[in-house]
Amino acid sequence: MWNKDIEAIDRKDLEALQLKRLKRALELASGTSFYGKVFRDNKVDVSKITTLEHLKDLPFTVKNDLRLSYPDGMMAVPKSEVVRMHASSGTTGKSTVIFYSQKDISEWADLVARSMVATGTSKNDIFQNMMGYGLFTGGLGLHYGAERLGCMVIPSSTGNTLRQIQLMEDFFTTVIHITPSYALHLAEEIHKQGIDPRDLPVKKAYLGAEPYSEATRDKIEEQWGIDAYNSYGMSEMNGPGVAFECTEKAGMHLWEDFYIIEVINPETQEVLPDGEAGELVLTHINREAMPIFRYRTRDLTRIIPEPCACGRIHKRIERIKGRTDDMFIIGGVNVFPSQIESVLMKVPEVGNNYQIVLDREENLDKIIIKVELYSKMFQGDLKELEKLRKKIVEELRALIVVNPRIELHEPGSLPASLGKAVRVIDNRKL
Ligand code: DLL
Numbered sequence: 001m002w003n004k005d006i007e008a009i010d011r012k013d014l015e016a017l018q019l020k021r022l023k024r025a026l027e028l029a030s031g032t033s034f035y036g037k038v039f040r041d042n043k044v045d046v047s048k049i050t051t052l053e054h055l056k057d058l059p060f061t062v063k064n065d066l067r068l069s070y071p072d073g074m075m076a077v078p079k080s081e082v083v084r085m086h087a088s089s090g091t092t093g094k095s096t097v098i099f100y101s102q103k104d105i106s107e108w109a110d111l112v113a114r115s116m117v118a119t120g121t122s123k124n125d126i127f128q129n130m131m132g133y134g135l136f137t138g139g140l141g142l143h144y145g146a147e148r149l150g151c152m153v154i155p156s157s158t159g160n161t162l163r164q165i166q167l168m169e170d171f172f173t174t175v176i177h178i179t180p181s182y183a184l185h186l187a188e189e190i191h192k193q194g195i196d197p198r199d200l201p202v203k204k205a206y207l208g209a210e211p212y213s214e215a216t217r218d219k220i221e222e223q224w225g226i227d228a229y230n231s232y233g234m235s236e237m238n239g240p241g242v243a244f245e246c247t248e249k250a251g252m253h254l255w256e257d258f259y260i261i262e263v264i265n266p267e268t269q270e271v272l273p274d275g276e277a278g279e280l281v282l283t284h285i286n287r288e289a290m291p292i293f294r295y296r297t298r299d300l301t302r303i304i305p306e307p308c309a310c311g312r313i314h315k316r317i318e319r320i321k322g323r324t325d326d327m328f329i330i331g332g333v334n335v336f337p338s339q340i341e342s343v344l345m346k347v348p349e350v351g352n353n354y355q356i357v358l359d360r361e362e363n364l365d366k367i368i369i370k371v372e373l374y375s376k377m378f379q380g381d382l383k384e385l386e387k388l389r390k391k392i393v394e395e396l397r398a399l400i401v402v403n404p405r406i407e408l409h410e411p412g413s414l415p416a417s418l419g420k421a422v423r424v425i426d427n428r429k430l
Contacts (some may be wrong), residue, residue: 002114025291034069066096099289112145115244123150128173137239170362180212181421187223198225215341251316277302384392
């Protein structure tokens with residue numbers, strides 16, 4: 001372990017640490033224009049928060065609150081103490097901005113180093129970071145953590161596929177950090193160069209920043225001949241390093257010395273007992289420049305109540321099942337894109353890219369699923385293709401009830417993804 005005292009800490013001691021940090025975070029936040037007002041409006045007396053149970057007395061924070069407090073309504077230290085900001089890529093309206101002090105950056109790096117060690121990575125590894133550098137947290141977040149651990153970092157960022165391949169080959173990259181959709185795309189590009197990704201020195205991948213299924217993980221592991229670890233985070237909670245799988249690969253440890261976890265029923269907002277599925281709500285208790293309380297992540301998951309075989313006591317969360325807001329309703333049925341993906345990725349002929357288009361014709365919901373196949377599928381008989389199309393329709397119909405229209409495409413014909421894939425296109429104007 002990177003820090004056994006914290007990772008295998010007694011739960012009682014962990015809770016004492018959480019309470020101490022929560023109180024400090026509340027003090028800091030009281031001085032911000034945003035939380036100062038929230039506490040006044042909701043008659044929250046922070047000096048009365050004396051147990052972790054009292055967390056429930058605080059109102060939730062939502063993404064829109066961060067937009068409303070733009071640019072610095074949540075900054076809790078003097079500006080001269082802030083050393084970095086990140087921002088999430090908002091397509092609509094103002095983006096949400098996050099601030100970090102020197103201490104925050106350093107402790108975040110530590111958290112990431114801890115996460116990487118949990119997957120067996122060491123200072124002997126060569127780490128190629130194929131996540132975007134810049135306002136997005138994925139690049140710099142892992143970069144600092146990998147350096148803290150002592151890896152040699154290749155900050156290759158996204159895109160430029162040929163250079164990525166060359167770097168992997170020439171510098172013997174052992175660990176990559178990449179979105180699952182880009183991992184699939186890159187594997188294909190590598191094949192096009194006449195190289196089998198399995199022959200590269202890469203042994204491990206950290207996959208995150210977008211939802212994906214267990215079947216996609218299996219596929220990436222198979223294509224690359226590697227171990228792929230799930231990594232979860234969001235800019236509001238620093239970025240990556242919030243929750244990470246250990247070598248058990250059985251759910252992600254959410255680092256509770258930094259974050260207090262709650263899972264709520266997204267409709268009633270009631271806090272659910274461990275084990276029940278709902279929306280993840282996180283409180284950041286260890287970022288002095290910008291504490292956030294009871295942040296509604298919109299991500300759906302479950303706490304795995306059983307202890308992990310690795311000996312770390314920090315609770316694990318399950319793979320994110322979807323977001324309360326990416327779920328779509330088609331013909332009255334709630335569908336998560338991840339469910340469709342797991343059906344598609346189990347079909348061996350299906351390639352690496354797909355797109356879900358929702359449409360409405362004569363007041364009826366239509367779902368068109370565009371699927372890329374491997375090129376060898378287009379060399380054979382048309383009848384074979386038709387058979388395959390029917391097979392996919394049947395498997396999906398069992399899941400989403402509504403008759404999906406399946407379009408089969410040649411590899412490379414759907415827009416390729418370099419960062420986060422846009423999988424669902426909703427043309428329905430609901
Ligand atoms: O995506 C931070 C990150 C970077 C995480 C690199 C992991 C690796 P945001 O851009 O703020 O931050 O997006 C956060 O992405 O609320 C989830 O909905 C989704 N997400 C992130 N990781 C996973 C994952 C970064 N492993 C939002 N599985 C989150 C499913 C994920 N969804």
